[in-house]
Amino acid sequence: MSRPGPFIFPTVNFSSFFRPLWSQFASALRKYLRALYLFTHSDQKTVLIPVTIFAYFSAPDTNVHRMAYCVFWTWLHLLQTCVSNQSLDFEEDALNKPWRPVPSGLISVSGARVLRWILLPSCLFLSVYLQAHGHSISLALATLVYNELHFHSHGLMRNVCSAWGYASFNAGAAMIAAGQSTLTTRTAISVTINTLITLSTIHSQDFRDQVGDKRVGRWTIPMAWPTGSRISILVILTAWSVGLSWACGLVYHFSVPFCMLAVFIGLRFVRKHTIDEDRLSYRYYNIWLVAAQAMHTPTVMTVLSRL
Numbered sequence: 001m002s003r004p005g006p007f008i009f010p011t012v013n014f015s016s017f018f019r020p021l022w023s024q025f026a027s028a029l030r031k032y033l034r035a036l037y038l039f040t041h042s043d044q045k046t047v048l049i050p051v052t053i054f055a056y057f058s059a060p061d062t063n064v065h066r067m068a069y070c071v072f073w074t075w076l077h078l079l080q081t082c083v084s085n086q087s088l089d090f091e092e093d094a095l096n097k098p099w100r101p102v103p104s105g106l107i108s109v110s111g112a113r114v115l116r117w118i119l120l121p122s123c124l125f126l127s128v129y130l131q132a133h134g135h136s137i138s139l140a141l142a143t144l145v146y147n148e149l150h151f152h153s154h155g156l157m158r159n160v161c162s163a164w165g166y167a168s169f170n171a172g173a174a175m176i177a178a179g180q181s182t183l184t185t186r187t188a189i190s191v192t193i194n195t196l197i198t199l200s201t202i203h204s205q206d207f208r209d210q211v212g213d214k215r216v217g218r219w220t221i222p223m224a225w226p227t228g229s230r231i232s233i234l235v236i237l238t239a240w241s242v243g244l245s246w247a248c249g250l251v252y253h254f255s256v257p258f259c260m261l262a263v264f265i266g267l268r269f270v271r272k273h274t275i276d277e278d279r280l281s282y283r284y285y286n287i288w289l290v291a292a293q294a295m296h297t298p299t300v301m302t303v304l305s306r307l
Contacts, residue, residue, distance in 0.1 A: 031106060034101075034106060035101040035106040035107045036079060038099065038100055038101050038104075038106065039079055039082045039083055039086060039100070039101055040075065040078050040079050040082050042097060042100075043078055043081075043082055044078075045283065045286045046205065046286055046289070047074070047078050047166070047169060048071075048074055048075055048078055049286075049290060050286070050289050050290045050293050050294075051074050051166075051169045051170055051173050052067075052070065052071055052074060052173065053290055053293070053294050054170055054173070054174065054190070054194065054293045054294055054297060055067075055070050055074075055170070055173035055174045055176070055177040056070075056177060056299075057294050057297035057298070057299040057300050058174040058177065058178065058187045058190060058297045058298065058299070059174060059177035059178035059179075060298060060299050060302075061178070061179075062177045062178060062179070066176060066177055066178075066179050067177055069130055069176050070173050070176045070177040072126075073126060073127065073130060073132065073172065073173065073176055074169060074172075074173050076119070076122065076123055076126060077123050077136065077139050077169065077172070078169075079119060080116070080119040080120060080122075080123050080139075080140070080143060081139070081143045081146075081147075081165065083112055083115050083116045083119060084116045084143050084144075084147045084148070085143075085146070085147050085152070086100055086101070086102055086112065087102065087109060087112035087113045087115075087116050088147055088148070089147075089216065090102040090103055090109060090112075091212075091215070091216055092209070092212035092213065092215065092216045092218070093212070094212075095211055095212035095215055096208070096209045096211065096212035120140060123136050123139075123140070124136050124137070124140070127172070130176050131175070131180075131181040132172040132175050132176055135168045135169075135171045135172030135175070136168075136172060138164070138167075138168040139165055139168035139169065139172070142161055142164040142165040142168060143165065145161055145164075146158075146161040146162070146165065152218070153217070153218045153219060154219055155203075155219050155220050155221040155223075155224050156221070158203075158206075158220060158221075159198075159199055159200075159202055159203055159221070160199065162198060162199075162202045163195050163196075163198040163199035163202065164195075166194065166195060166198040166202075167191055167192075167194070167195040167198075170190075170191045170194055170195075170293075171183055171187075171188075171191050174187050174190075174191065186298055187297075187298075190296055190297055190298075193296055194292075194293045197240060197289070197292055197293065200236050200240070201233065201236055201237060201240070201285070201289075203220065203221040203222060203229060203232075203233075204233050204269065204281070204282055204285045205282055205285075206220040206221060206222045206223075207222050207229075207230070207269065207273075207278040207281070207282070208275055208278040208279045208282055210222060210223060210275075211275070230269045230270045230273075231270060233265070233266050233269045233270075233285075234263070234266025234267060234269065234270055235266070237262040237263075237265055237266050237285075237288065238259065238262045238263055238266060240262070240292060241255075241258050241259040241261070241262035241288075241292070242259055244258075244292060244295055244296060245258060245259060247296065248295050248296050248301055248304065249301075249304070250295070250304060251304075254304065258288075258291060258295075261284075261287070261288050261291075262288055264284070265281060265284045265285050265288055268280075268281040268284065269281050
């Protein structure tokens with residue numbers, strides 16, 4: 001009787017099985033991360049950078065750990081705001097910003113709406129942990145009023161809601177950077193000043209988007225007052241620059257360049273009316289905004305007083 005041969009296990013090429021799955025996962029992850037980045041891309045210079053800088057200079061005793069939380073909190077709430085807006089206004093984005101996730105096909109409208117409502121509790125849970133939940137709720141309400149209730153389609157209310165949201169961003173970020181559950185009186189004054197700056201100048205962002213705004217029937221200040229709104233940027237930026245320079249006691253070699261920057265930006269808005277020029281003018285405005293928001297913080301004023 002012959003002995004049975006050795007049992008041979010069948011060979012399985014696990015690498016050939018898992019490689020396609022890993023490739024699909026990596027591709028989907030890259031696509032998802034790119035969509036998250038593009039949702040906030042155009043608002044990073046308007047919100048993320050100025051708010052982070054303001055929070056840093058408002059908290060003299062901050063550290064790397066608290067600033068990391070501050071940046072992430074600000075970005076996550078900015079993402080919530082942007083996804084809410086872009087999942088509703090994708091027709092306008094197809095004209096003004098076709099590279100954004102929804103019009104470019106990185107994410108569907110329904111997928112963006114699901115993400116919008118996932119981000120709401122995510123932001124709140126993070127804020128409870130960081131003791132900034134009051135400002136998170138305020139920002140969520142401002143986002144709801146601005147986007148879902150369509151207040152962004154009405155010129156003056158558009159500015160009011162933007163200022164409301166900006167105040168929430170600044171206050172929450174400053175509290176997290178300082179490691180406190182409340183704002184100091186000095187920081188609250190700075191937040192109020194920045195809110196008024198935003199309220200009176202944020203319509204500078206609307207000049208570049210008039211083509212899409214007209215298509216979707218949105219009423220903005222530049223559309224209602226084409227000439228007057230451009231002149232208002234020149235007047236208001238210059239007035240804020242002179243007033244802040246005087247209130248902060250800036251020496252001439254700081255105050256003169258700051259005021260000249262405001263005049264330069266204002267004249268650009270008055271004299272250059274193409275979409276590309278308005279985009280460039282708005283970038284210059286964001287540089288001015290960073291300086292205007294930071295110069296009256298305690299840290300910056302202490303440094304400037306020694307010069």
